[in-house]
Amino acid sequence: MSAHPRLSMNVGTIKHAGFDESLRVLVDAGYRSVGLWREPIAEVGLAAAARRFHDSGLRLSTLCRQGFFTMAEGPARRASIDENRRAIEETAVLAESGAVGSRAVLVLVAGGLPEGSTDLIGARDRVADALGELAPEASAAGVTLAIEPLHPMYASDRAVVSTLRQALDLAAPFAPQTVGVAVDTFHLWWDPEVLPQIARAGREGRIATYQVCDWRTPLAADVLLSRHYPGEGVVDFAGLTAAVEAAGYTGDVEVELFNADIWASPHAEVAARTSASFAAAVAPHLAAAAAPAA
Amino acid sequence: MSAHPRLSMNVGTIKHAGFDESLRVLVDAGYRSVGLWREPIAEVGLAAAARRFHDSGLRLSTLCRQGFFTMAEGPARRASIDENRRAIEETAVLAESGAVGSRAVLVLVAGGLPEGSTDLIGARDRVADALGELAPEASAAGVTLAIEPLHPMYASDRAVVSTLRQALDLAAPFAPQTVGVAVDTFHLWWDPEVLPQIARAGREGRIATYQVCDWRTPLAADVLLSRHYPGEGVVDFAGLTAAVEAAGYTGDVEVELFNADIWASPHAEVAARTSASFAAAVAPHLAAAAAPAA
Numbered sequence: 041m042s043a044h045p046r047l048s049m050n051v052g053t054i055k056h057a058g059f060d061e062s063l064r065v066l067v068d069a070g071y072r073s074v075g076l077w078r079e080p081i082a083e084v085g086l087a088a089a090a091r092r093f094h095d096s097g098l099r100l101s102t103l104c105r106q107g108f109f110t111m112a113e114g115p116a117r118r119a120s121i122d123e124n125r126r127a128i129e130e131t132a133v134l135a136e137s138g139a140v141g142s143r144a145v146l147v148l149v150a151g152g153l154p155e156g157s158t159d160l161i162g163a164r165d166r167v168a169d170a171l172g173e174l175a176p177e178a179s180a181a182g183v184t185l186a187i188e189p190l191h192p193m194y195a196s197d198r199a200v201v202s203t204l205r206q207a208l209d210l211a212a213p214f215a216p217q218t219v220g221v222a223v224d225t226f227h228l229w230w231d232p233e234v235l236p237q238i239a240r241a242g243r244e245g246r247i248a249t250y251q252v253c254d255w256r257t258p259l260a261a262d263v264l265l266s267r268h269y270p271g272e273g274v275v276d277f278a279g280l281t282a283a284v285e286a287a288g289y290t291g292d293v294e295v296e297l298f299n300a301d302i303w304a305s306p307h308a309e310v311a312a313r314t315s316a317s318f319a320a321a322v323a324p325h326l327a328a329a330a331a332p333a334a
Numbered sequence: 335m336s337a338h339p340r341l342s343m344n345v346g347t348i349k350h351a352g353f354d355e356s357l358r359v360l361v362d363a364g365y366r367s368v369g370l371w372r373e374p375i376a377e378v379g380l381a382a383a384a385r386r387f388h389d390s391g392l393r394l395s396t397l398c399r400q401g402f403f404t405m406a407e408g409p410a411r412r413a414s415i416d417e418n419r420r421a422i423e424e425t426a427v428l429a430e431s432g433a434v435g436s437r438a439v440l441v442l443v444a445g446g447l448p449e450g451s452t453d454l455i456g457a458r459d460r461v462a463d464a465l466g467e468l469a470p471e472a473s474a475a476g477v478t479l480a481i482e483p484l485h486p487m488y489a490s491d492r493a494v495v496s497t498l499r500q501a502l503d504l505a506a507p508f509a510p511q512t513v514g515v516a517v518d519t520f521h522l523w524w525d526p527e528v529l530p531q532i533a534r535a536g537r538e539g540r541i542a543t544y545q546v547c548d549w550r551t552p553l554a555a556d557v558l559l560s561r562h563y564p565g566e567g568v569v570d571f572a573g574l575t576a577a578v579e580a581a582g583y584t585g586d587v588e589v590e591l592f593n594a595d596i597w598a599s600p601h602a603e604v605a606a607r608t609s610a611s612f613a614a615a616v617a618p619h620l621a622a623a624a625a626p627a628a
Contacts, residue, residue: 158570164526193487195524196568197551206526230489232500257491261555274490276452300523 041072041321046324048101050075050251050296053314054307061307063096063223068313073099073141073292075249075281076134078106080126083275086130090137100138102186102222102249103131105150108111109170110163110200117166123131124148126175132181143291144183145248152197163200168210171219179218186248187211188222191230191262200306204237207256211246220248223284224296226255226267227293229275235283249285251294252277252322260300267297271321281325293322336364337609339618342395344369344545344590347608348601351379355601356594357390363605367393367435367586369543370428372400372421378596380424394432394439395424395481396516396543401442403464404457404494418442418468420477426475437585438477441516441544443484446491456495463502465513473512480542481505482516485524487557498531505540513541517578518590520549520561523569529577536581539555545576545588546616547570554594559590563607565615577618587616 049071053060059080065076074096074184081089095101106127109120127146135144152168153160178185187207190199201207204221211219221241228234241247254273260266270277281293295314302310343365345356353374360368362420368390375383387394400421403414423442429438444461447454465479472479480503482492495501498515505513515535522528535541548567564571574589589608596604 148452153568158568158572159572160524160568161573191487192485192524193553193557196549202524205527221626230454230486232497255490259557263487263553263557274447274452274454276454278452279455 041068041124041312043072044326045072046291046326047071047286047315047318047323048073048075048099048292048294049293049314050104051077051080052104053295053297053302054310055298055303056100056306059089060092063092063098065307065311066098067096069308069315071098071315072139072310073101075104075294075296075324076100077104081130081134084131085177090133093134093299094137097139099140099292100142101294102136102145102147103127103134103142105149105188107149107213108151110151110166111154112166119132121170121173124170125177128174128178128181128183131183135183144181145186145220146178147186147188147190147249147329150199150201152195160195160200171210172213175214175218179215184217184248185219186222187219188224189227191227200311203231203233204241205233208219208241208244208246216245220246222249222251223247223275224251225275225280226253228257229280235279238280238283238287242289246293247284247287247289247295249291250289251296252281252318253295265298265300267299269297269317270295271317277321278325281322285325285327293318293326335404337366337403338612339366340585340587340620341365341609341612342367342369342393342586342588343590343605343608344396344398345371345590345623346398347589347596348558348604349592349597351407351601353383354386357369357386357392359601359605360392361390363602363607363609365392365605367395367431369396369398369588369590370394371398372424375424375428378547380427382615384427387422387428388532391433393434393586394429394436394437394499395588396441397421397428399441399443399482402445402446404521405448406460407499415467422472422475425477425567429477437542438475439480439514440472440477440478441482441543443482444493446489454489454494455568461495462598465504465508469512471507473509478511478542479513480516481513482518483521485521497525499527499534499537502531502535502538502540505543510539514540516543517541518545519569519571519574520547523549523574525600529573532574532577532581535594537584541578541583543588543591546575546612547589547591559592561593563591563611564589565611571615572619579619579621581623586619587612
């Protein structure tokens with residue numbers, strides 16, 4: 041089997057597979073790239089995970105994820121900053137262990153409003169503060185922090201960063217190789233400004249990852265689990281993918297699906313269906329010449 | 335009993351009350367203003383509804399609602415435009431029948447993507463086209479069309495207008511007394527640009543209605559029914575209300591709650607609780623001097 045040379049599967053799509061099983065499923069299905077999650081790596085231990093990842097021959101597209109730094113100064117905030125430091129280190133190690141073309145990109149989810157707070161502006165300011173604290177460490181480690189704007193329905197409990205414009209404004213004080221953005225179709229498809237902001241992200245050199253999955257309604261009762269295979273919803277993958285291409289992004293394209301039905305399906309089937317849906321809905325809009333170095 | 339002089343309850347909050355019962359509940363609870371819905375009026379008939387509304391002594395804050403004109407040209411679109419024409423006429427009649435200070439404001443919900451379509455930009459263009467067709471009729475009738483940006487979680491199936499900036503851009507070609515915007519905290523609270531866009535709306539004279547209710551998670555399984563009494567969630571009513579005041583808005587402030595638990599509660603209790611939550615969470619941020627003419 042083979043998959044599109046730029047396709048990466050985020051292992052959150054096969055959440056119940058362990059670390060080794062995830063890699064095996066992807067290799068068997070012909071993938072060349074993977075987006076990893078920190079939790080399965082913690083179960084294996086970083087050194088062992090890095091070794092086994094190296095042996096898989098896969099590239100790293102991103103490491104998911106850290107962030108969650110909207111709380112006021114205090115022990116919880118210090119613990120979060122420390123956790124982000126560890127995540128930066130892990131990103132560097134794993135990217136070094138991956139195949140040629142691996143990207144040292146750590147995806148950051150901002151975090152929601154602290155319990156009982158209505159101070160959205162303050163929470164956002166504290167995201168900016170955290171980036172200021174972490175950017176020098178990311179830079180020293182050769183890691184790009186990718187701020188991921190999440191759909192506004194998650195603004196209160198998961199991410200106070202909701203639009204690409206906002207993510208780019210947060211990234212602006214830093215070098216683009218140190219702080220970039222994640223462009224995820226599920227989160228951004230609705231935004232009237234998404235196309236000009238993708239173009240801006242390209243001009244500023246800040247597209248650290250492009251992630252694709254589809255939106256459709258009714259939303260799942262747990263709105264976190266409403267993501268669908270590309271082509272099964274209303275997202276305009278032609279327009280968005282062409283915009284990301286025109287912005288100069290030549291990296292892997294990650295499919296990340298949180299969906300209880302998909303999680304309950306056989307992993308090999310999910311890998312095959314992800315690859316097929318990507319081939320049909322996304323790949324036709326990628327420039328053939330832009331495959332990453334292999 | 336009395337309620338804040340600028341408080342209006344949208345009768346969608348007591349959805350299962352009939353037309354007469356809605357008016358009675360509000361008068362008994364000391365309200366001076368109401369936001370009406372078209373469906374209960376259709377049950378009674380416009381002439382009878384206007385007469386009974388006049389007899390209630392209440393002001394009209396808005397009529398909800400029409401719009402739903404994202405479809406391509408054809409019979410369905412013509413039917414929608416005709417329905418909007420009728421809604422404009424109803425708005426004029428009801429505002430004329432209401433107490434002094436009534437506002438002839440028709441709330442417009444854009445509509446979602448047509449079935450099977452991923453062409454969000456095309457759907458938005460057709461909203462602009464519909465406004466162009468309806469604005470002269472609204473102007474002739476002395477009615478303000480209030481474009482309501484809805485939360486982006488409704489972008490696919492209910493409203494392709496998601497931000498205040500977008501609503502203001504759509505309104506820009508028209509006179510502000512003909513096409514304005516609805517500022518609803520539930521839909522807009524998350525937007526990083528909401529404060530400057532409220533200021534812009536004020537400068538452009540386009541705030542046709544200010545609606546308040548709260549956001550909290552987890553969202554209801556039917557995300558349409560996730561609205562909460564002011565103060566029971568995370569919305570910053572102080573900041574948003576101060577911004578609307580600073581923008582020069584002096585009209586009624588409407589509470590509109592779609593929530594299955596609230597719909598199942600006794601109507602008088604809902605009216606009292608709406609008034610109390612408004613008094614606690616919203617009223618302190620309204621300038622006392624700005625009550626509408628009575």
